Amino acid sequence: xxxxxxxxxxxxxxISRGLIAAGADVVVSDNIDDISAADxxxxxxxxxxxxxxxSLEQLGMxxxxxxxxxxxxxxxxxxxxxxxMFEEQEEGNSKGLGLLPGRVSHLxxxxxxxxxxxxxxxxxxxxxxxxxxQRDFYYFVHSYAAAGFDxxxxxxxxxxxxxxxxxxxxxHLWGCQFHPEKSSTAGIEFLRGFVSxxxxxxxxxxxxxxx
Numbered sequence: 001x002x003x004x005x006x007x008x009x010x011x012x013x014x015i016s017r018g019l020i021a022a023g024a025d026v027v028v029s030d031n032i033d034d035i036s037a038a039d040x041x042x043x044x045x046x047x048x049x050x051x052x053x054x055s056l057e058q059l060g061m062x063x064x065x066x067x068x069x070x071x072x073x074x075x076x077x078x079x080x081x082x083x084x085m086f087e088e089q090e091e092g093n094s095k096g097l098g099l100l101p102g103r104v105s106h107l108x109x110x111x112x113x114x115x116x117x118x119x120x121x122x123x124x125x126x127x128x129x130x131x132x133x134q135r136d137f138y139y140f141v142h143s144y145a146a147a148g149f150d151x152x153x154x155x156x157x158x159x160x161x162x163x164x165x166x167x168x169x170x171x172h173l174w175g176c177q178f179h180p181e182k183s184s185t186a187g188i189e190f191l192r193g194f195v196s197x198x199x200x201x202x203x204x205x206x207x208x209x210x211x
Contacts, residue, residue, distance in 0.1 A: 002198060003038030005065075006030040007055040011181065015044045015078065018181035022191035024198070032064045040198040041068055044181075045080025049104065049144065050092025052080050062097060069099055074172045074198050079142055082168065082175030091144050099173050102149035108161035113143040115160045121178065123156045127169065129193045130156075136186040138166070138178035145177055172201070 002024045006012055012028050019026050019042065027034055035041055043065070045052055056062040069075055077085050084096040088103035096104070107113050118137045123130040130136075145164035156167035158177065166177045167190075174194055180187035 001025050001027055001038050002040045002042055002195070003035040004028045004042045004044065005035055005056075005061055007043075007052065007059060007061065009046050009052075009055070011044060011046060011179075014181040015042065018188060018191050019195065021188050022195045024191075024195045030059055030061075032060050035061065035064050036068060038073070039202045040074035040076070040194075041065060042076045042078065043081035043084075044078045045083065047080060048091060049080055049083050049089040049096065050094040053084055053089075053092075053094055053096065065097060066099075069173060072172055072201075074194070074201060075099070075174065076194050077175040078181075079177060079179060080144075082177055083142075083144055083146065085168070085173065085175050086146055086149065088148070089144075100149065100153055100168065100170060100175075102146055104144050105147040106144055107142075107164075111161045114141055115143065116141050119158050119160060119166075119178075121156045121158050121166045123167075124154050127155050128197070129167070129190065138176075138180065138183040138186055138190075140166075140178045142177060 083104045085099040086096045086102040086104050087098045089096050090105040123134040126132050153168045153170045154165040155169045157163050158166040168175045180190045
């Protein structure tokens with residue numbers, strides 16, 4: 001079961017449909033117990049990083065996410081849900097969850113923002129998702145992106161004025177700057193990769209418990 005956090009915003013219906021199409025069972029909830037009991041957590045981020053963090057704090061979801069991450073529960077942050085994985089947020093001059101080291105800053109000011117539409121994502125290293133150098137197109141809507149980060153966390157990059165991470169993975173912590181639920185076949189394949197990862201971990205955990 002994958003728990004999708006309902007913080008009062010975000011395209012919950014679309015991401016639910018996308019995950020179901022990728023083979024997941026889902027629950028959409030603003031209840032801490034529901035999210036804490038899930039095999040994985042998805043945070044579909046839309047809007048302002050500072051507002052998102054305040055919404056999570058009001059619900060107590062910031063602590064629930066941090067506790068789940070510390071326990072090894074898989075997490076997928078989408079768009080702003082990825083951005084708040086990092087420590088520092090230029091948007092709202094705020095703090096993120098700090099799941100990953102680094103900061104998020106505005107895309108180059110001379111460009112039209114938000115960056116909206118289909119852009120190429122190039123795989124930076126071999127993963128179960130894709131081999132190094134594979135290119136796919138995904139749908140983006142954002143004005144901010146990670147600028148300071150650990151290169152070891154970066155799985156794929158995109159260029160819009162500057163190169164930025166469009167997929168990050170550190171162990172069980174996943175994030176994507178694009179919207180997979182709006183990215184047609186490539187987006188469903190990305191979600192299928194996450195669901196497969198979650199299922200593998202859940203099976204391994206169940207096996208360890210049974211022993």
